[in-house]
Amino acid sequence: xxxxxxxxxxxxxxxxxxxxxxxxxxxxxxxxxxxxxxxxxxxxxxxxxxxxxxxxxxxxxxxxxxxxxxxxxxxxxxxxxxxxxxxxxxxxxxxxxxxxxxxxxxxxxxxxxxxxxxxxxxxxxxxxxxxxxxxxxxxxxxxxxxxxxxxxxxxxxxxxxxxxxxxxxxxxxxxxxxxxxxxxxxxxxxxxxxxxxxxxxxxxxxxxxxxxxxxxxxxxxxxxxxxxxxxxxxxxxxxxxxxxxxxxxxxxxxxxxxxxxxxxxxxxxxxxxxxxxxxxxxxxxxxxxxxxxxxxxxxxxxxxxxxxxxxxxxxxxxxxxxxxxxxxxxxxxxxxxxxxxxxxxxxxxxxxxxxxxxxxxxxxxxxxxxxxxxxxxxxxxxxxxxxxxxxxxxxxxxxxxxxxxxxxxxxxxxxxxxxxxxxxxxxxxxxxxxxxxxxxxxxxxxxxxxxxxxxxxxxxxxxxxxxxxxxxxxxxxxxxxxxxxxxxxxxxxxxxxxxxxxxxxxxxxxxxxxxxxxxxxxxxxxxxxxxxxxxxxxxxxxxxxxxxxxxxxxxxxxxxxxxxxxxxxxxxxxxxxxxxxxxxxxxxxxxxxxxxxxxxxxxxxxxxxxxxxxxxxxxxxxxxxxxxxxxxxxxxxxxxxxxxxxxxxxxxxxxxxxxxxxxxxxxxxxxxxxxxxxxxxxxxxxxxxxxxxxxxxxxxxxxxxxxxxxxxxxxxxxxxxxxxxxxxxxxxxxxxxxxxxx
Numbered sequence: 001x002x003x004x005x006x007x008x009x010x011x012x013x014x015x016x017x018x019x020x021x022x023x024x025x026x027x028x029x030x031x032x033x034x035x036x037x038x039x040x041x042x043x044x045x046x047x048x049x050x051x052x053x054x055x056x057x058x059x060x061x062x063x064x065x066x067x068x069x070x071x072x073x074x075x076x077x078x079x080x081x082x083x084x085x086x087x088x089x090x091x092x093x094x095x096x097x098x099x100x101x102x103x104x105x106x107x108x109x110x111x112x113x114x115x116x117x118x119x120x121x122x123x124x125x126x127x128x129x130x131x132x133x134x135x136x137x138x139x140x141x142x143x144x145x146x147x148x149x150x151x152x153x154x155x156x157x158x159x160x161x162x163x164x165x166x167x168x169x170x171x172x173x174x175x176x177x178x179x180x181x182x183x184x185x186x187x188x189x190x191x192x193x194x195x196x197x198x199x200x201x202x203x204x205x206x207x208x209x210x211x212x213x214x215x216x217x218x219x220x221x222x223x224x225x226x227x228x229x230x231x232x233x234x235x236x237x238x239x240x241x242x243x244x245x246x247x248x249x250x251x252x253x254x255x256x257x258x259x260x261x262x263x264x265x266x267x268x269x270x271x272x273x274x275x276x277x278x279x280x281x282x283x284x285x286x287x288x289x290x291x292x293x294x295x296x297x298x299x300x301x302x303x304x305x306x307x308x309x310x311x312x313x314x315x316x317x318x319x320x321x322x323x324x325x326x327x328x329x330x331x332x333x334x335x336x337x338x339x340x341x342x343x344x345x346x347x348x349x350x351x352x353x354x355x356x357x358x359x360x361x362x363x364x365x366x367x368x369x370x371x372x373x374x375x376x377x378x379x380x381x382x383x384x385x386x387x388x389x390x391x392x393x394x395x396x397x398x399x400x401x402x403x404x405x406x407x408x409x410x411x412x413x414x415x416x417x418x419x420x421x422x423x424x425x426x427x428x429x430x431x432x433x434x435x436x437x438x439x440x441x442x443x444x445x446x447x448x449x450x451x452x453x454x455x456x457x458x459x460x461x462x463x464x465x466x467x468x469x470x471x472x473x474x475x476x477x478x479x480x481x482x483x484x485x486x487x488x489x490x491x492x493x494x495x496x497x498x499x500x501x502x503x504x505x506x507x508x509x510x511x512x513x514x515x516x517x518x519x520x521x522x523x524x525x526x527x528x529x530x531x532x533x534x535x536x537x538x539x540x541x542x543x544x545x546x547x548x549x550x551x552x553x554x555x556x557x558x559x560x561x562x563x564x565x566x567x568x569x570x571x572x573x574x575x576x577x578x579x580x581x582x583x584x585x586x587x588x589x590x591x592x593x594x595x596x597x598x599x600x601x602x603x604x605x606x607x608x609x610x611x612x613x614x615x616x617x618x619x620x621x622x623x624x625x626x627x628x629x630x631x632x633x634x635x636x637x638x639x640x641x642x643x644x645x646x647x648x649x650x651x652x653x654x655x656x657x658x659x660x661x662x663x664x665x666x667x668x669x670x671x672x673x674x675x676x677x678x679x680x681x682x683x684x685x686x687x688x689x690x691x692x693x694x695x696x697x698x699x700x701x702x703x704x705x706x707x708x709x710x711x712x713x714x715x716x717x718x719x720x721x722x723x724x725x726x727x728x729x730x731x732x733x734x735x736x737x738x739x740x741x742x
Contacts, residue, residue, distance in 0.1 A: 096201050123176045
């Protein structure tokens with residue numbers, strides 16, 4: 001995906017999910033189809049006889065009968081409060097495994113423990129089987145052991161309150177509930193009642209669960225928080241935007257389970273968090289399995305929504321399930337990561353979005369990002385194929401790894417952006433962050449690829465006249481410059497670079513790289529002498545549309561005069577590092593006296609770059625040169641991230657549940673050209689479902705104002721977030737915070 005050829009084809013032929021393969025019968029291979037749908041239901045008999053009854057079912061009125069089953073599913077009940085599921089907008093009971101929940105059963109007479117026998121049956125799929133953990137009978141006492149534990153908590157006249165603890169390894173998904181009463185003739189069951197269905201999720205609050213996270217604040221952030229921050233831009237000029245994960249919004253949980261159904265993942269595997277994360281990493285992209293999102297890095301989004309336009313995951317996931325699995329257009333890495341994060345948190349897996357600044361995508365499978373120079377030191381763009389993404393977003397999810405040695409559980413990298421195949425599919429992870437830091441890249445899954453993303457060297461090669469390549473400069477600190485994620489329970493940044501690698505140049509770092517080389521990673525081993533002339537490019541902040549000056553700072557550390565022929569190339573690049581248009585090209589002859597420092601200035605006009613900017617408005621500056629006296633090569637690289645105008649979001653009214661309030665978006669076109677076909681979106685977690693408006697034209701200097709009424713559905717701190725997007729101006733965002741009272 002570093003090259004456009006490796007990216008997804010954005011044509012309508014692909015986005016319509018292509019032609020589905022013919023379904024073939026399972027006959028001749030297995031006794032029945034595999035159970036891989038949580039939605040399909042099998043027929044459950046209301047009466048299951050123990051023996052052949054020639055005269056039909058016997059009269060059962062003399063035996064225990066069930067009048068009502070109450071699964072205590074309201075958000076105010078202890079079931080949802082105690083299981084941290086009270087925020088889900090759902091009409092069903094949602095609980096977490098390895099933790100007790102309660103149901104009330106009303107019989108036609110008082111329950112007699114010594115005489116009456118019954119079981120609560122949890123059933124999943126079209127052909128439930130006890131051996132596959134899709135049929136679970138739970139008995140009310142210890143006399144009959146069951147995989148899940150059950151106990152009578154209270155008996156009050158005809159009403160029995162029963163506590164049930166799902167096993168910590170149980171399948172995550174939606175279960176049907178039946179009550180089966182044992183009679184001398186057979187089992188008599190309640191009728192099918194979809195309103196009694198229960199969702200069982202992963203449980204990061206339970207030490208018995210594989211996703212247990214022993215930090216309450218971290219759980220609150222990485223499971224319960226619906227609001228995220230996506231970091232982008234450059235490592236020394238970081239930008240951020242809000243995102244609504246919306247994991248508790250109506251329909252999102254069903255959409256997440258539908259993704260596993262669409263993958264035809266066997267129900268029996270859905271209790272294994274490693275397998276669930278790996279399947280989801282493939283299913284969030286559409287490259288080979290009709291997954292959720294179609295990637296597009298071309299800049300042409302006419303037949304879909306531009307990746308820069310989305311404000312949250314809810315619209316995407318609901319579009320996917322409502323279309324019965326038609327991939328949604330379009331996504332780039334931060335959209336994949338944000339929607340994947342919604343999936344993880346919705347199912348109870350602690351998850352967070354991570355941004356790696358200067359992320360390597362190495363086409364050669366080594367730890368070298370190759371930049372080819374001609375014999376004079378000028379970049380040869382035709383022969384330079386590797387690319388360094390300005391930033392790349394992926395996810396981390398928290399879990400134990402029983403398949404790895406001790407110490408390699410915890411945070412795991414998973415990445416849904418389709419870059420390279422893994423076991424034949426476009427997916428990545430879960431890869432242990434601890435294993436990556438310590439160079440143990442032999443462990444599954446995809447650790448070598450992630451290791452290269454944060455540890456590759458940038459190697460400059462000079463191409464000789466005979467075609468051979470001579471390494472002339474190595475930059476070991478450019479790639480993986482900084483890894484960020486959102487701070488816990490506030491909007492600050494958290495630098496987690498040290499989770500991925502030891503500080504540059506330390507003995508620990510050298511040992512890790514040696515270990516990685518032992519597992520097959522290749523590095524540049526040539527001994528390259530230091531150059532006594534340096535060049536650096538200081539940070540420059542640029543608002544899109546402004547003229548700016550590029551400063552080059554030269555330093556001669558020798559006791560002799562030095563002269564360098566210098567090439568300055570400024571190229572508009574996609575955030576993937578792929579070049580679009582060259583906007584600056586200058587040559588300089590720099591003369592430096594012994595121990596002298598000197599600055600040179602290159603002016604860049606707005607008309608040089610304004611109409612050539614793509615996507616996120618990044619300009620990549622590469623300065624190279626050759627020192628006349630020594631023949632040594634000097635290099636410097638700088639990414640300039642142009643800043644966009646803001647979208648103003650204002651909220652008025654009393655911030656109380658069910659009280660009417662208003663949100664107003666304001667934007668003024670600051671440019672000397674029209675903005676055409678402008679899409680504006682806004683949404684707010686728990687307060688405002690996503691809204692969309694289209695403006696055919698915003699003339700220079702004119703403003704738009706859009707006001708919407710809303711009534712908050714629940715109390716707490718939240719945000720209203722908005723985006724403005726058109727072909728000439730992307731990545732324009734705004735937000736407003738508010739705290740809703742009861």
